[in-house]
Amino acid sequence: MKIIYSPEHSQHNTKTELSGGELVSPFECADRMEYICKALKEYDLGPLIEPRQYPRSHVEKIHSKNYLEFLDSCWEEWQAAGMKGEAIPTAWPSRSMTSPRIPEFIDGKLGYYALAGETSIAANTARSAWLSSNIALTAADTIVQGETSCFALARPPGHHASKDQYGGYCFINNAAVATQYLLDNGFAKVALMDVDFHHGNGTQAIFYDRKDVFFSSIHGDPTHEFPYYLGYAEEKGAGEGLGYNLNHPLPAGTSYSEWEAKLEESLIAFKAYGADVMVVSLGLDTFENDPISSFKIKTDEYLKMGQKLASLELPTLFIMEGGYAVEDIGYNTANVLKGFLQ
Numbered sequence: 248m249k250i251i252y253s254p255e256h257s258q259h260n261t262k263t264e265l266s267g268g269e270l271v272s273p274f275e276c277a278d279r280m281e282y283i284c285k286a287l288k289e290y291d292l293g294p295l296i297e298p299r300q301y302p303r304s305h306v307e308k309i310h311s312k313n314y315l316e317f318l319d320s321c322w323e324e325w326q327a328a329g330m331k332g333e334a335i336p337t338a339w340p341s342r343s344m345t346s347p348r349i350p351e352f353i354d355g356k357l358g359y360y361a362l363a364g365e366t367s368i369a370a371n372t373a374r375s376a377w378l379s380s381n382i383a384l385t386a387a388d389t390i391v392q393g394e395t396s397c398f399a400l401a402r403p404p405g406h407h408a409s410k411d412q413y414g415g416y417c418f419i420n421n422a423a424v425a426t427q428y429l430l431d432n433g434f435a436k437v438a439l440m441d442v443d444f445h446h447g448n449g450t451q452a453i454f455y456d457r458k459d460v461f462f463s464s465i466h467g468d469p470t471h472e473f474p475y476y477l478g479y480a481e482e483k484g485a486g487e488g489l490g491y492n493l494n495h496p497l498p499a500g501t502s503y504s505e506w507e508a509k510l511e512e513s514l515i516a517f518k519a520y521g522a523d524v525m526v527v528s529l530g531l532d533t534f535e536n537d538p539i540s541s542f543k544i545k546t547d548e549y550l551k552m553g554q555k556l557a558s559l560e561l562p563t564l565f566i567m568e569g570g571y572a573v574e575d576i577g578y579n580t581a582n583v584l585k586g587f588l589q
């Protein structure tokens with residue numbers, strides 16, 4: 248399986264994450280990629296290939312122009328305002344303040360375009376986000392060219408990013424950009440399976456009223472887990488998209504066998520839908536020792552996850568999302584791909 252990767256991701260190297268009332272070193276860190284590359288190499292899973300650069304128009308089909316402009320200029324504006332630390336929002340257009348106006352000062356813009364406050368922005372964050380989307384596009388192109396599987400080894404991740412909001416460590420929704428590219432290049436119905444521990448709120452929102460993408464997610468119950476405000480089982484799609492959104496919120500302590508029963512349901516729904524390609528938002532934060540999550544999947548069980556995903560027998564594009572047990576993420580990721588290829 249071709250693996251699309253660039254070491255340039257490491258330019259997104261923020262120092263702070265607001266967590267538990269403290270500024271800690273970010274869970275979503277560059278080291279994650281080192282461990283993954285090492286394990287993929289050890290398992291001989293495929294060649295690492297550099298991404299190509301695609302026109303911005305592919306990303307503009309998913310994200311609004313004003314949001315992308317904000318992303319590109321945020322760090323300069325924050326610095327120009329004399330702020331000392333990394334860019335973190337502190338005020339939001341919350342339920343009691345609903346003016347549609349977008350503020351002009353960076354502090355107000357940050358709250359407008361952020362859906363959470365844990366994700367800091369610094370020099371090169373935007374650059375790395377764009378590079379990450381080019382990795383997803385290059386991988387999608389590999390599927391368009393006829394390969395039956397490909398892995399977009401990208402960071403920062405994407406599935407929390409919506410049309411015009413960042414957060415949850417995500418800026419550009421790589422899975423959504425890749426999905427749109429597949430639809431624009433010969434595929435008709437995309438099954439988008441999000442296996443990250445957190446609900447893929449951004450991806451769900453982007454495709455919620457569309458029937459050309461069936462989004463399904465298995466995740467920590469949002470009554471107790473980030474992103475809290477989306478990801479419930481009653482969210483089934485809207486308009487033409489009604490019936491093409493399937494959420495499986497699960498409690499803390501969920502084991503692999505309980506998790507797999509939900510994956511089975513999603514795969515059955517994808518088959519009935521008639522999907523001709525699958526995109527997997529591959530988060531490894533379902534691991535038993537993940538520092539910010541609460542499922543109990545073991546390293547060996549990721550082989551079964553890969554095998555199960557392969558049973559759908561569709562061309563499959565894997566896109567890297569979360570996973571924060573840095574020393575284990577390599578083997579967990581490699582096992583999914585190895586199981587898929589078996």
Ligand code: SP5
Nearest residue numbers: 404415416445473539568569570
């Ligand atoms: C892509 C992805 O997996 N994003 C996850 C974003 C999670 N953001 C909220 C993190 C809350 C962490 N709480 C830490 C508790 C540590 N004991």
Ligand code: ZN
Nearest residue numbers: 443444445569
């Ligand atoms: Zn996650």
